[in-house]
Amino acid sequence: MKHxxxxxxxxxxxxxxxxxxxxxxxxxxxxxxxxTVYWHAWGGSTTTNDFIAWAGARIAEDYGVTLxxxxxxxxxxxxxxxxxxxxAGQHDDSAVDMIWINGANFxxxxxxxxxxxxxxxxxxxxxxxxxDGKTVQTDFTVPVEGYEAPWAMAQVVFIHDTADLAExxxxxxxxxxxxxxxxxxxxxxxxxxxxxxxxxxxxxVDLLDDPSVLADPATDExxxxxxxxxxxxxxxxxxxxxxxxxxxxxxxxxQFQLISDDEVDLAASFSPGAASTAxxxxxLPDTVRTFVLDKGTIGNASFVAIPYxxxxxxxxxxxxxxxxxxxxxxxxxxxxxLGYGTVLDMDAITAEERAVxxxxxxxxxxxTPAELGQAxxxxxxxxxTRIAQDWQNRYGVAQ
Amino acid sequence: xxxxxxxxxxxxxxxLGPVVAGLWGTVLPAFGHLPAAGLHGPSLDPFRAxxxxxxxxxxxxLSVTTGLFATLGxxxxxxxxxxxxxxxxxxxxxxxxxSPLLSVPHAAAAFGFAFLIAPSGWIARLVSPTLTGWDRPVxxxxxxxxxxxxxxxxxxAKEVPFLLLITLAALSQVDATQRMRVAxxxxxxxxxxxxxxxxxxxxHQIRLPVYVVLAYSMxxxxxxxxxxxxxxxxxxxxxVKWMAxxxxxxxxxxxxxxxxxxxxxxxALILWRIGEILLGLAGRRWxxxxxxxxxxxPLRGIGFGLGAISAIVVFAGLAGLVIWSFxxxxxxxxxxxxxxxxxxxxxxxPASLDTLATTxxxxxxxxxxxxxxxxxxxxxxxxxxxxxxxxxMWLLYLPLLIPQTAxxxxxxxxxxxxxxxxxxxxxxxxxxxxxxxxxxxxLQDPFKAWDNRNxxxxxALGSSPRRIFWHIRLPMMLAPILTAIAVGIAVSxxxxxxxxxxxxxxxxxxxxxxxxxxxxxxxxAIGVYGLMxxxxxxxxxxxxxxxxxxxxxxxxGLRNG
Numbered sequence: 001m002k003h004x005x006x007x008x009x010x011x012x013x014x015x016x017x018x019x020x021x022x023x024x025x026x027x028x029x030x031x032x033x034x035x036t037v038y039w040h041a042w043g044g045s046t047t048t049n050d051f052i053a054w055a056g057a058r059i060a061e062d063y064g065v066t067l068x069x070x071x072x073x074x075x076x077x078x079x080x081x082x083x084x085x086x087x088a089g090q091h092d093d094s095a096v097d098m099i100w101i102n103g104a105n106f107x108x109x110x111x112x113x114x115x116x117x118x119x120x121x122x123x124x125x126x127x128x129x130x131x132d133g134k135t136v137q138t139d140f141t142v143p144v145e146g147y148e149a150p151w152a153m154a155q156v157v158f159i160h161d162t163a164d165l166a167e168x169x170x171x172x173x174x175x176x177x178x179x180x181x182x183x184x185x186x187x188x189x190x191x192x193x194x195x196x197x198x199x200x201x202x203x204x205v206d207l208l209d210d211p212s213v214l215a216d217p218a219t220d221e222x223x224x225x226x227x228x229x230x231x232x233x234x235x236x237x238x239x240x241x242x243x244x245x246x247x248x249x250x251x252x253x254x255q256f257q258l259i260s261d262d263e264v265d266l267a268a269s270f271s272p273g274a275a276s277t278a279x280x281x282x283x284l285p286d287t288v289r290t291f292v293l294d295k296g297t298i299g300n301a302s303f304v305a306i307p308y309x310x311x312x313x314x315x316x317x318x319x320x321x322x323x324x325x326x327x328x329x330x331x332x333x334x335x336x337x338l339g340y341g342t343v344l345d346m347d348a349i350t351a352e353e354r355a356v357x358x359x360x361x362x363x364x365x366x367x368t369p370a371e372l373g374q375a376x377x378x379x380x381x382x383x384x385t386r387i388a389q390d391w392q393n394r395y396g397v398a399q
Numbered sequence: 400x401x402x403x404x405x406x407x408x409x410x411x412x413x414x415l416g417p418v419v420a421g422l423w424g425t426v427l428p429a430f431g432h433l434p435a436a437g438l439h440g441p442s443l444d445p446f447r448a449x450x451x452x453x454x455x456x457x458x459x460x461l462s463v464t465t466g467l468f469a470t471l472g473x474x475x476x477x478x479x480x481x482x483x484x485x486x487x488x489x490x491x492x493x494x495x496x497x498s499p500l501l502s503v504p505h506a507a508a509a510f511g512f513a514f515l516i517a518p519s520g521w522i523a524r525l526v527s528p529t530l531t532g533w534d535r536p537v538x539x540x541x542x543x544x545x546x547x548x549x550x551x552x553x554x555x556a557k558e559v560p561f562l563l564l565i566t567l568a569a570l571s572q573v574d575a576t577q578r579m580r581v582a583x584x585x586x587x588x589x590x591x592x593x594x595x596x597x598x599x600x601x602x603h604q605i606r607l608p609v610y611v612v613l614a615y616s617m618x619x620x621x622x623x624x625x626x627x628x629x630x631x632x633x634x635x636x637x638x639v640k641w642m643a644x645x646x647x648x649x650x651x652x653x654x655x656x657x658x659x660x661x662x663x664x665x666x667a668l669i670l671w672r673i674g675e676i677l678l679g680l681a682g683r684r685w686x687x688x689x690x691x692x693x694x695x696x697p698l699r700g701i702g703f704g705l706g707a708i709s710a711i712v713v714f715a716g717l718a719g720l721v722i723w724s725f726x727x728x729x730x731x732x733x734x735x736x737x738x739x740x741x742x743x744x745x746x747x748x749p750a751s752l753d754t755l756a757t758t759x760x761x762x763x764x765x766x767x768x769x770x771x772x773x774x775x776x777x778x779x780x781x782x783x784x785x786x787x788x789x790x791x792m793w794l795l796y797l798p799l800l801i802p803q804t805a806x807x808x809x810x811x812x813x814x815x816x817x818x819x820x821x822x823x824x825x826x827x828x829x830x831x832x833x834x835x836x837x838x839x840x841x842l843q844d845p846f847k848a849w850d851n852r853n854x855x856x857x858x859a860l861g862s863s864p865r866r867i868f869w870h871i872r873l874p875m876m877l878a879p880i881l882t883a884i885a886v887g888i889a890v891s892x893x894x895x896x897x898x899x900x901x902x903x904x905x906x907x908x909x910x911x912x913x914x915x916x917x918x919x920x921x922x923x924a925i926g927v928y929g930l931m932x933x934x935x936x937x938x939x940x941x942x943x944x945x946x947x948x949x950x951x952x953x954x955x956g957l958r959n960g
Contacts, residue, residue, distance in 0.1 A: 071911075246545055
């Protein structure tokens with residue numbers, strides 16, 4: 001697995017046999033009518049589940065496509081599923097028609113030829129996607145090449161309860177200093193949880209003087225040296241974490257509960273609008289605000305991909321296209337719904353579509369795009385895989 | 400009605416087929432044979448990989464200790480309650496309190512328990528800051544503690560009702576009342592008398608169910624995910640994590656770990672058996688020594704206290720779920736939410752109804768098939784004068800003694816090979832494996848206890864065997880049959896791994912949804928799903944009690960079977 005991602009970057013994948021032509025959109029619409037799309041997406045967030053249910057109602061209404069949300073505890077479940085099917089010779093009616101995916105899971109599936117495509121850049125709504133300003137054509141430095149369609153922008157923010165931690169902290173070193181002064185009031189989700197590994201990555205990017213080395217695959221030669229500052233940092237941080245680092249929350253969402261329970265005062269999130277959304281859902285106190293680090297924070301896009309053996313590729317493409325529509329994007333950005341950043345180019349959509357975005361009240365705890373600043377690039381997935389593995393060996397098992 | 404002898408064969412197939420197939424599907428990859436990944440065994444690399452994992456020691460230790468202590472704890476509590484109180488009014492009260500708890504799904508009980516005892520949990524909120532002076536929760540590691548003590552306590556609270564009801568059923572078979580009368584007239588105090596005269600006979604009857612509790616507690620996944628430690632988790636949780644890794648190599652590791660898990664359970668059962676023998680020897684000497692009492696009075700109190708606590712904990716946990724499902728903002732240290740709202744129910748209600756329908760359908764079909772097979776078997780055995788030997792009982796219990804993590808992953812791989820992974824039927828047949836033993840256990844005694852003279856009278860009046868079965872036996876057995884159905888439904892509703900792995904994620908029941916939500920920590924949603932889950936298991940029991948009373952309102956003798 002360590003090398004899969006490396007290989008993915010080196011080997012240009014063979015395109016899977018396209019059994020339907022994405023560029024013939026009318027044919028896609030015709031074939032999609034009556035299909036059922038099983039969308040495998042993480043089911044731990046009720047707001048996401050509600051949004052997916054809404055998308056299902058809308059595509060049923062407009063295109064006659066039925067959406068079934070398969071709620072995953074981890075995206076890897078769906079990847080495993082498709083792998084298992086391939087090994088069993090199940091090549092045409094997968095249990096999975098679409099996956100909410102990015103990063104290492106995408107790299108692995110693309111490398112193993114498990115994805116249908118290219119399709120994303122042929123979708124009608126690709127024309128309004130902000131290709132220049134947002135990282136939608138590379139995914140953790142891996143070229144997307146149309147094998148997945150973007151639907152949301154994410155950026156690391158830190159959620160703090162101003163009742164206990166009034167001022168933003170500007171760097172990872174500041175966070176450490178604060179944690180040492182307030183032991184037990186900070187934690188992060190346990191790697192290999194997506195957000196937990198993201199926190200480790202963010203720490204490394206902030207600690208390195210020049211993080212550009214992370215854009216290339218990790219090698220056996222440079223890995224130890226480059227990551228040394230991170231392990232030094234964790235050696236100091238772990239004993240002052242919540243529960244002295246002997247237990248961790250199992251997901252990002254679970255941290256909100258910990259803030260409400262007044263067990264911690266600070267939590268990382270990958271969704272700039274999540275805090276406002278959670279306040280509206282009674283999941284966070286209204287004293288919560290967000291901040292980013294002085295040097296900026298990591299940003300990336302969430303994508304949807306279609307397995308090579310899906311039996312409802314047309315329906316899945318209709319859904320992927322709908323998710324990139326101004327209607328769905330504006331709804332996703334509404335903090336009362338999801339609070340996800342949009343992938344669209346505001347200059348490419350019509351005036352009335354833009355008015356919907358402009359009218360959104362982003363919520364008391366959400367930073368404006370200007371405050372979020374320029375996002376930092378994701379490291380190459382190979383760093384992530386190795387760091388997550390190492391973390392588990394050092395901290396994920398009782399010493 | 401002439402049942403073909405085919406039925407016992409079919410039942411055996413339904414019972415053991417999936418287990419054997421699943422084990423086979425586990426053994427191959429465990430020894431490095433997974434052609435799909437281009438790997439051809441046999442090799443021991445997967446086992447090496449498991450033992451190279453830094454967490455293997457603690458993970459194995461956790462499986463063994465949580466399993467043994469949960470079994471020992473629940474058995475001791477049940478023995479103390481029964482020895483100290485059977486036949487009293489207090490005992491009947493406990494029985495009434497504990498019976499419904501049997502059907503509360505493990506996941507729901509675990510959620511409630513977690514919220515109760517966490518440092519920011521309900522108990523802490525009730526006494527803070529007034530008594531404790533805490534204006535923020537203390538940083539104590541209670542839930543997810545590395546020793547798995549919280550998980551063990553949660554398991555005990557859930558296993559006590561099960562063992563108690565099994566013990567109650569056994570009491571009637573060993574004429575405990577007579578034994579007690581003799582012992583007490585010889586001057587023995589209540590608990591000593593019971594331990595010396597009744598317990599040996601009872602234990603022989605409940606031995607297999609105790610083994611089931613041991614095997615289950617050692618390999619449970621959902622309770623471990625909610626209450627257990629994560630650094631590392633118990634072995635069975637790690638197996639499920641490895642099964643979910645996108646890297647195929649971990650599949651082999653998971654399979655190897657599954658076999659290790661199986662070995663652990665077998666080893667623990669052997670250890671337990673040795674303990675039985677040693678305890679038997681010691682107990683005999685103790686019985687011959689002739690002491691009339693041994694701390695009887697305090698032990699009675701302790702037994703009652705522990706039994707009551709385990710009931711109260713589960714009830715309080717459920718009450719917590721109810722309040723969370725209606726809660727607005729609710730922070731520490733408030734004992735109650737700032738405001739109540741219907742929003743969580745409005746948000747999750749419609750979707751959870753769909754899931755409820757799936758859950759009910761699977762449970763009803765699995766129980767229906769199981770009931771037909773079980774009644775058919777019992778009838779066949781009676782007609783041919785067969786009795787289930789000790790060995791037969793072992794076969795019946797086998798699926799409950801083999802850890803689910805040992806054969807369900809293999810079954811998933813196998814089903815996909817057959818192309819049978821689509822739809823709901825594989826899930827139903829997997830549930831059937833777990834439903835069948837419980838149906839048999841619920842129906843066996845009532846079926847045998849039925850007074851055969853009814854059949855003789857009916858036959859003398861010219862009824863065919865078929866008519867006797869359908870028109871006399873079944874109506875007279877309505878109450879126990881309904882109870883058995885309720886048990887079967889509760890077992891099916893509570894299945895987590897069997898649904899998750901075999902359903903390939905396409906089949907979601909209230910239990911899989913609730914555990915998925917647990918990872919998100921939205922307690923309001925967990926409250927809604929946990930309650931739906933509990934209702935799905937409890938309502939059938941309520942009906943099983945109410946229906947015979949309504950149907951036979953003018954047939955007093957038929958109301959209790």
